[in-house]
Amino acid sequence: MRQTLAQKILQGRTDETITQDGQIVRCRVDLVLANDITAPLAIKSFTKMGATKVFDKDKIALVCDHFTPNKDIDSAEQVKVVREFAKLMNITHYYEGGDCGVEHALLPELGLVGPGDVVIGADSHTCTYGGLGAFATGMGSTDIAGAMVLGETWFKVPSTIRVVLDGKLPEWVVGKDLILELIGRIGVAGALYKALEFTGPVVEQLSIEQRLSMSNMAIEAGGKAGIFPVDAKTLAYAKAAGRTGDKELFADEGAHYESEVVIDCSKLTPRVACPHLPDNVKPVADCAGIRIDQSIIGSCTNGRIEDMREAAAVLKGRKVSKDVRCIVLPATPKIWKQALKEGLLEIFMDSGCVVGPPTCGPCLGGHMGILAAGERSIATTNRNFKGRMGSLESEVYLSNPAVAAASAIAGTITHPGKL
């Protein structure tokens, strides 16, 4: 059978022969992930399963990134549960404190996920690793517990929507805008139970950072995975992260796709997802003038070094509006250090931003940037559900880092080219 990327990767990890979409297959997993919110439940299920050891201490990652640095006693207790479990099971990849970052930025950087891998995580944005050509998907804690015990899980082979990225990227348009445009077109349930596969001439132009940022939001269209082919760029990234043995990976010519969406990227301008769903997408020009109280630059979607550079380029020599809190959270210690080295943190500080530690904090209304009633934030994060960042009467607009930075300066949603 001529295979899509999703079929091909799953086939590499199962003893069964994949013959059609919808088939249920058992696959070995390369990495199992949980965080400080989802791991405690997984550990509870693990115990109930009667398990006493994990399948492979090197293939489990526990990243305490959501309510950390711990915001209160309850979250500290949760992390304690995870820490003690990690010690007891001798888990190699336990992260907290100074070596910890936002999970989906951290794991690719450490080379723990990559081409052809099957990765499951108790976090919906596990699909991020599709940017590196992995079949990666989010599951709940009990599924994760099962995989921690057995080293395998079951999948329904998804049908695939082929997304053709045509044309050329115009100035100010980045991967984030492409994924917002796609979600705007197909809707938040447009890829329900399906995989997205990205192809077309623009893929080559996209950095790995941008691909990760796009795959990250596959779930925002209901997708099970969002997968990029593995090309020379991917292999270079994987090698730099210390991985060996990765190979190029493309879908078979003539593979069956359920449908196809073509995006002419040349015609795009930066996109903004308006409240309260990620598919309420408009060109930034249509949102011009909307007053904001906060701008968040960070998260597993756009907290990588390129995002820091884009934001800094806009903020350099300018001042954040007195009416706006602009919060910058480099997603990992490595990114933080790189931003420091390049002078980006100084640019952020000089322009009046708050620079914080790597954390998921404000993205999910956890801490470090909660909104009061009537407040509005622009954010480079991935979700703008009602009440996502705090009060049920607050609003979140999603954008790329340059738009978030420009809006922080202007105090209203602004195209960076208009400053």
Place this chain on the structure above:
Amino acid sequence: MYKGKAHKVGAHIDTDAIIPARFLVTTDTEVLGSNCMEGLEAGWVKRVQKGDIMVAGENFGCGSSREHAPLAIIGAGIPVVVAHSFARIFYRNGFNMGLILLEVGDDAAKISDGDQLEVDAENGVIKNLTTGETINTAPVPPFMQEILDKGGLVNYVKDRLQTLA
């Protein structure tokens, strides 16, 4: 067989609506249950009687992978959710937790808030006692039925472990 009052919610009800992040500092089902749907409307759970049924639109449970979402619904005393469609992760979590999920497509619109429902989960039949209408749902895939038959994923893995030992 389950019998209870229908509580209608809309389309694209996300996991933040079911259980906002600020409540995710516990794994206690009862505490989660007492805050069920707090992201949709403050105090929503107060209207629910044990055994009542939630009825939703398209894409119910979209968003986060947090298993706290099905747990909050179970904790609120709701054993069954009927929806036009479910988000993928939520659907799988629901099964793993033993929350009964019935996907009924456009037929979800045939149920009004406050209707009395009788649900035969095994056969996928929903009887609307208020209107007299019956809704049939597609059967559960065999592999998932196997997990349900074992009483959820925890028992399924427990069995596998014993076989492997």
